[in-house]
Amino acid sequence: MSAVVDIAELSKSFGGLQVTRSVNLRVEQGERHLLIGPNGAGKTTLFNLIAGDLPASSGSIHLLGREVTRMPTAARAQLGLARTYQIVTLFGRDTLLHNVKLGLLARSNQRWRQWGSFDADQDLSARALKALDSVGLGDKAQWPVERTSYGEKRRLEIAMALAQDPKVLLLDEPLAGLSAEERETVTQLLRKIDRSITILMIEHDMEVALAFADRITLLHYGQVILGGTRQEVVADPRTREIYLGH
Amino acid sequence: MKRALLAVFIAVLLMLPLATGGVYYTNLASQILIAALFSLSLNLMVGFAGLTSLGHAGYLGLSAYASAWLMTNLGWGHLESAAAALGITAVAAGLFGLIALRAASISFLMITLALGQILWGLAYRWTGVTGGDNGISSLTRPHPFGIDLGNPVNFYYFALVVFLAVWGSIAMWVRSPFGASIRGTRDQPRRMAALGFDVWVIRWITFVVSGVLGGVGGLMYVYYHQFISPHSLSLANSAEMLLMVIAGGAGTLSGPVVGAALVLLLKNVASAYVDRWVMLLGAVFILIVMFLPGGIVAGVARLGGMRRKASVPVPAAAPVNKTDLRPEVAKEAS
Numbered sequence: 001m002s003a004v005v006d007i008a009e010l011s012k013s014f015g016g017l018q019v020t021r022s023v024n025l026r027v028e029q030g031e032r033h034l035l036i037g038p039n040g041a042g043k044t045t046l047f048n049l050i051a052g053d054l055p056a057s058s059g060s061i062h063l064l065g066r067e068v069t070r071m072p073t074a075a076r077a078q079l080g081l082a083r084t085y086q087i088v089t090l091f092g093r094d095t096l097l098h099n100v101k102l103g104l105l106a107r108s109n110q111r112w113r114q115w116g117s118f119d120a121d122q123d124l125s126a127r128a129l130k131a132l133d134s135v136g137l138g139d140k141a142q143w144p145v146e147r148t149s150y151g152e153k154r155r156l157e158i159a160m161a162l163a164q165d166p167k168v169l170l171l172d173e174p175l176a177g178l179s180a181e182e183r184e185t186v187t188q189l190l191r192k193i194d195r196s197i198t199i200l201m202i203e204h205d206m207e208v209a210l211a212f213a214d215r216i217t218l219l220h221y222g223q224v225i226l227g228g229t230r231q232e233v234v235a236d237p238r239t240r241e242i243y244l245g246h
Numbered sequence: 247m248k249r250a251l252l253a254v255f256i257a258v259l260l261m262l263p264l265a266t267g268g269v270y271y272t273n274l275a276s277q278i279l280i281a282a283l284f285s286l287s288l289n290l291m292v293g294f295a296g297l298t299s300l301g302h303a304g305y306l307g308l309s310a311y312a313s314a315w316l317m318t319n320l321g322w323g324h325l326e327s328a329a330a331a332l333g334i335t336a337v338a339a340g341l342f343g344l345i346a347l348r349a350a351s352i353s354f355l356m357i358t359l360a361l362g363q364i365l366w367g368l369a370y371r372w373t374g375v376t377g378g379d380n381g382i383s384s385l386t387r388p389h390p391f392g393i394d395l396g397n398p399v400n401f402y403y404f405a406l407v408v409f410l411a412v413w414g415s416i417a418m419w420v421r422s423p424f425g426a427s428i429r430g431t432r433d434q435p436r437r438m439a440a441l442g443f444d445v446w447v448i449r450w451i452t453f454v455v456s457g458v459l460g461g462v463g464g465l466m467y468v469y470y471h472q473f474i475s476p477h478s479l480s481l482a483n484s485a486e487m488l489l490m491v492i493a494g495g496a497g498t499l500s501g502p503v504v505g506a507a508l509v510l511l512l513k514n515v516a517s518a519y520v521d522r523w524v525m526l527l528g529a530v531f532i533l534i535v536m537f538l539p540g541g542i543v544a545g546v547a548r549l550g551g552m553r554r555k556a557s558v559p560v561p562a563a564a565p566v567n568k569t570d571l572r573p574e575v576a577k578e579a580s
């Protein structure tokens with residue numbers, strides 16, 4: 001198996017503040033990899049570096065066997081990288097259907113088409129509706145996003161990412177702020193994701209996250225403290241000390 | 247409903263010269279149509295791409311001066327000079343886009359303002375080409391298919407054809423898949439990039455199209471006035487175009503047209519009675535911003551909607567546009 005995400009000696013500083021320190025991380029094909037660490041450990045920064053939202057200060061990132069360290073965000077997305085955001089980042093005034101269609105449009109050569117109606121594009125609409133159905137939002141396809149609940153927005157985020165048929169999926173706290181019932185729905189959803197998709201996830205809900213993850217990496221002050229299989233990391237005393245807090 | 251309104255609107259535009267009867271009002275209507283070309287093209291940037299520009303009058307100047315100079319100095323015909331002028335405007339907009347789109351929001355605004363001022367300075371100082379303060383005068387109007395556009399009514403219909411063509415093209419463009427991506431880059435640029443859209447390229451294309459359509463307005467402007475001077479490129483003129491967009495309704499298709507009509511009517515009608523009509527314009531603008539945020543068109547639509555809602559009960563679960571419900575804010579704070 002080859003590493004789908006291969007990060008070597010990656011560092012990021014904002015002025016004098018070093019938020020990512022020589023991080024090495026390999027995620028294999030189909031793996032469910034969990035990133036844990038206390039607040040401010042640099043987990044989301046690492047996601048932003050992988051996705052291209054932030055330029056790396058040094059080190060390298062390989063995605064699906066290609067060096068992407070200096071590649072723009074959009075080009076990385078075109079390689080097959082999709083993500084969800086910790087803070088919901090959606091097109092609030094538009095319908096759920098429109099949101100998913102935009103995601104589909106991004107990966108289609110139709111995105112440069114300057115004529116014809118986007119709303120009336122039946123092919124995109126049908127595929128978007130299928131994606132919404134898969135997260136149980138099909139009946140709300142015509143709702144404006146701002147009228148839906150927080151849990152529904154999180155599911156929409158996942159639907160948008162999955163609709164793009166990604167090879168690598170970055171999930172930034174998909175369960176944060178959800179009720180117990182919604183957590184269950186989203187957890188089921190995540191379990192159903194095809195194993196051909198490699199997932200890197202940040203999550204604080206340890207119960208769900210531990211059940212989901214194959215391998216775990218523990219970050220602290222921007223550094224990888226330890227990484228390994230679920231059992232190894234959970235059993236390690238440093239995990240208790242840094243993360244579980246006792 | 248919308249279609250019926252549009253049909254009525256176009257019918258009114260077609261009948262206008264017959265109804266008003268006077269040359270003065272026919273000319274005023276032509277001026278409104280030309281002003282609408284500027285506000286519609288600027289709205290592509292301000293309303294649809296979310297990039298507020300204060301240099302749009304520069305495109306008016308570029309294409310107007312280019313076509314005027316080619317006709318007077320090289321003796322080119324109207325069609326060739328118009329094509330060349332639009333070509334020059336496109337190249338200039340392309341270059342300006344490279345510079346201005348390095349920044350966003352207020353910095354972008356300042357760069358467009360600076361670029362507009364550079365063009366204004368050129369028009370003012372490069373006397374050998376532009377005629378300086380005197381501008382270029384004694385220009386002629388084109389004679390498409392042997393029709394004399396010197397006649398105000400003929401010119402009005404010419405302006406109407408150009409206006410409808412530009413308006414229709416813009417309406418189609420913003421509804422296209424590419425148009426949807428333009429609005430996406432306005433609302434969530436980061437997300438658009440993460441989805442795989444080339445945000446910069448989308449903005450640049452919009453910037454150039456907006457500039458070229460502004461250039462079309464510049465051609466119509468110079469045909470109408472048969473004169474061009476640095477005054478037309480002034481910052482005040484750019485600001486007036488921006489005001490038309492915001493007053494009418496940025497990001498809508500009809501707003502900029504309404505805004506153009508409002509400003510031109512105030513300018514021409516009110517100035518006959520009030521000396522300081524600019525103050526009146528300012529007051530009207532403040533009232534619009536205070537009581538109809540989102541512009542006249544959105545405001546009137548909302549008032550109409552309120553009346554409809556009062557008579558017909560809407561089911562509670564109906565997907566209505568409302569901004570007051572923001573559950574994510576409360577949840578994220580916790």
